Amino acid sequence: MLEEIRRLMELQTLDRTMRELEESLSTIAGRVNQLQEESQKYSKELELLTAQEQEFSAARRKLERELAEGEARLRNKRIRQNMVRNEKELQALNHEVDALKEEHQRLEAEMLALTEAAAPRATRLAELQELLSNSQSELVKGEKEIAAEVEELKGQLARHRREREKLAREVNPPLLQRYEMIFSRRQGVAVAVAKAGTCQGCMRLLPPQLFNEIQKHLQIHFCPNCQRILYFEG
Ligand SMILES: [Zn+2]
Incomplete structure (x- = not known):
């Protein structure tokens, strides 16, 4: 009977080791998944911010054009202000100049708001590019290391399984x-x-x-x- 118990205890040691090996295998697989998820998360955010950045550039170009056009119009009106002698016409011109100035201020404020929003995005974009490249190289490295680890663990498991089968036949x-x-x-x-x-x-x-x-x-x-x-x- 003592012999039987000893075999069972040996079996138990083997079974526990095998269980640990199997747990290690699934932990390792989880690590790769984690790295993959991280990479995906970064690249999604990067995509989103890049799209925002493109929209921002387009909006800025449009504003710059509008500002330049407004300035040109304003210059023309001012030249005409110096030439016009008719009081009524001059008043009308003054109104137009005021309206153009107001429009100019509005465009400038819009430009300022755009530029202010762009600064943190640019910082985050640079940050993300670095994070993504790190996480991708870690993933490549991890996959390589893990492949070797998985092979090793599978080999150990197979050896234990054979030993266990032999032992189990004796119980x-x-x-x-x-x-x-x-x-x-x-x-x-x-x-x-x-x-x-x-x-x-x-x-x-x-x-x-x-x-x-x-x-x-x-x-x-x-x-x-x-x-x-x-x-x-x-
Ligand atoms: Zn008990």
Whole structure:
């Protein structure tokens, strides 16, 4: 019986290692996904800001044109102000000049607002370009490293699996089945030590008679509370 328990414990060690290896594999896959998501996030923002930047440039060109046209008109009106002798015509010209000046101020204010909005965007754009290029090179590097890591882990897993199969063949099938069920239900601890009258799996006190029996190692005993396979370590 002691031999049987030892095999189960060996099996448990192997099973736990395999579980850890599998967890590492999925963590690694998660890391690549994370890097990919990060890259995508940056490139989306970059796309958006680039489009905004293009709109801004177009708007600025339009404003610059309008400002230049307004200035030219204003110059012409001023020349005419100096030439006109008719009072009524002069008054009309003065009105036109005022209106043009107002329009000019409005355009200038618009230009200022555009320029002010452009500054933080330009900063963020430069920042994003750097972030994206870093994140992409990290992704390439990560994928390379991870590919090697994944290969290594898969190799280890395969070796453990072979060893486990060999070991499992030596355990009697109903016990193996029971062990596997407890292992999956009890977070990877199917075999627990009975110590000082207590099951170390669930920390509950065992009936004294059962604890005595466990110490004899004549047959396999289970914890009445957590159903784990118990063994005594003297
Ligand atoms: Zn227990």
